[in-house]
Amino acid sequence: MPHVKTERSADATPHAAALIEGLRDIGYSLETAIADIIDNSVTAGAHEVQIVTETNCDEPFVAIVDDGCGMTEDELVAAMRPGSKNPLASRSQPDLGRFGLGLKSASFSQCRRLTVVSRVRGKTVAAIWDLDDVAASNEWKISLPAHIDEIPGVEHLGSTGTLVLWQKLDRLSGGVVNNAQKRAEIINQRLAETERHxxxxxxxxxxATSRALRISLNGRGISPLDPFARKNAATICDPEEILGLPQGAVEIQSFTLPHHRQMSKVEWEDLGGPEGHLKSQGFYLYRGKRLILYGTWFGLSRQSELTKLSRVRIDIPNTMDGDWKIDVKKSSAQLPPLVRERLRKVIERIHEGSKRTYRRRGQKLVDQNRLPMWHRVQNDGQISYRPNLDHPVFSEFAATLPEHQRRRFFNCITLVGASLPIDTLHADMSGAAEQIAPDRLDEDTLEQAVRSTFTLLVSARKDVQEIKGLMREVDPFRSAWSDTERIISSIIEEAEDK
Ligand SMILES: Nc1ncnc2c1ncn2[C@@H]1O[C@H](COP(=O)(O)OP(=O)(O)O)[C@@H](O)[C@H]1O
Ligand SMILES: [Mg+2]
Known part of the structure; x- marks a missing residue:
């Protein structure tokens, strides 16, 4: 018999203790971890997700309870297996899952003990992964507890649904072990930050108009945050574009948020979030209606002050994960080339639009009719700003001065203009431009400005409504409009009394 060389093999089963610890560090944060658990609830058809926490106690926990379809014991055991589904198997539309890892890796990123309790048709089952047990036994074994009633949070389960319970919150407590109160503060702070996400x-x-998802945090319902402020009438929505690709259709829609003066401070700050509007502009990528990435131009453009109000919604179906290289945490993606090309065009259009808006505002500033306090002067590619020495406030006052003082007065004004703190303005503008506001004038200064401007315009035979319209458009009157109007009324009364 000829000698046949047979291929040999060797056992390469992973070390449970090492691999399961490795799952902890694939880069979840508390917010992405909780969102991944809620993804499973949404996929399970849940309408109510309760996040319940107990932090100020010896054994703090975070519980996420849904009223979804629940799992039988076999399903639960399968769900606890890392890699419980093949990511290549096509998923049904509302399915937000991906690798069959989320439940485990998201949980272990925050805790060392994961308990899942599930109820379906009145039967309740539970399973526990405890990383300390795995470390001790080095075996891929979960425990199935007998006393389910004693599991914290189980009282929140309804007739069907699932409870995901995190205990041994080593990662969440910021290393604080002995001081329960301090630990509670840290965990609560982190949970509060998660809410916006x-x-x-x-x-x-x-x-959703029917069967909307409700999420509560310790009994308090949390409200949706639409990054495009579509309820605000001043938001500009461009028409939706559809890009047909072999794997499905990509839908793209651009929005321009209203100017900060067109919404309340609370709404503006809510929309901008802790990082502010500059960092929140960009693409908002949704996979199956779930926001997976936001506040980035995917390297196609800079986040500039000019485009700060632009946000572009991109919707992709979950049949395209491979093309977009969506990662396990669903928090990063890369663009397929065709989409990249289209988005580049979208960005070009946005830039054009913003430039036009700014040009319009620029014109407003130099329009002679509107009595600007400042002139914008463009010379040899350089732009400078000069106080308008012809402004009635200046010229009228100058007229009261003797000749030699008049020149010195104009010199002073010119000096103020020439020392405009351009660098500081630039730095502030690229950070939080909306926080820069014209200085509030005291009553006396405002009155002087209103009087001279108004008198000049009246002498130019303009009618009161027209004058008001002009003045309302420019500072310092625009920023102090109610006071300005009051002063105008008293000037008119005085004139009538005479
Ligand atoms: N809240 C839940 N309700 C019902 N089934 C769930 C729930 N959470 C997880 N499962 C089941 O566990 C499986 C594994 O979940 P997970 O590890 O997040 O991976 P994936 O979501 O990628 O499938 C899911 O596919 C689902 O069958
Ligand atoms: Mg999942």
Whole structure:
């Protein structure tokens, strides 16, 4: 018999203790971890997700309870297996899952003990992964507890649904072990920061007209946060574009948020979030209506002050994960070339639009009719700003001065203009431009300005409404309009009394 060389093999089963610890560090944060758990609830058809926490106690926990379809014991055991589904198997449309890892890796990123309790048709089952047990036994074994009633949070389960319970919150407590109160503060702070992420990520599920998703945090309902402020009438929505690709259709829609003066401070800050509007502009990528990435131009443009109000919604179906290289945490993606090309065009258009808006505002500033306090002067590619020495406030006062003082007065004004702190303005503008506001004038200064401007315009035979219209458009009157109007009324009364 000829000698046949047979291929040999060797056992390469991973070390449970090492691999499961490795799952902890694939880069989840508390907000992405909780969002991943809620994804499973949404996929399970849940309408109510309760996040319940107990932090100020010896064994703090975070519980996420849904009223979805629940799992039988076999399903639960399968769900606890890392890699419980093949990511290549096509998923049904509302399915937000991906690798069959989320439940485990998201949980372990925050805790060392994961308990899942599930109820379906009145039967309740539970399973526990405890990383300390795995470390001790080095075996891929979960425990199935007998006393389910004693599991914290189980009282929140309804007739069907699932409870995901995180205990041994080593990662969440910021290393604080002995001081329960301090630990509670840290965990509560982190949970509060998570809220905004959930309001954004699931806003379209929460806004749904039928069977909307409700999410509560310790009994308090959290509201959806629409990053495009579509309820605000001043938001500009461009028409939707559809880009047909072999794997499905990509829908793209651009929005321009209203100017900060067109909404309340609360709404403006809510929309900008802790990082502010400059960092929140960009593409908002949704996969199956779930926001997976936001506040980035994918390297196609800079986040500039000019385009700060632009946000572009991109919707992709979950049949395209491979093309977009969506990662396990669903928090990063890369663009397929065709989409990249289209988005480049979208950005070009946005830039054009913003430039036009700014040009319009620029014109307003130099329009002679409107009595600007400043002139914008463009010379050899350089732009400078000069106080308008012909402004009635200046010229009228100058007329009261003797000749030699008049020149010195104009010199002073010119000096103020020439020392405009351009660098500081530039730095502030690229950070939080909306926080820069004209200085509030005291009553006396405002009155002087209103009087001279108004008198000049009246002498130019303009009518009161027209004058008001002109003045209302420019500072310092625009920023102090109610006071300005009052002063105008008293000037008119005085004139009538005479
Ligand atoms: N809240 C839940 N309700 C019902 N089934 C769930 C729930 N969470 C997880 N599962 C089941 O566990 C499986 C594994 O979940 P997970 O590890 O997040 O991976 P994936 O979501 O990628 O499938 C899911 O596919 C689902 O069948
Ligand atoms: Mg999942």
């Amino acid at each position: 959930l309001r954004l990520v699931f806003h379209r599920f929460m806004e």
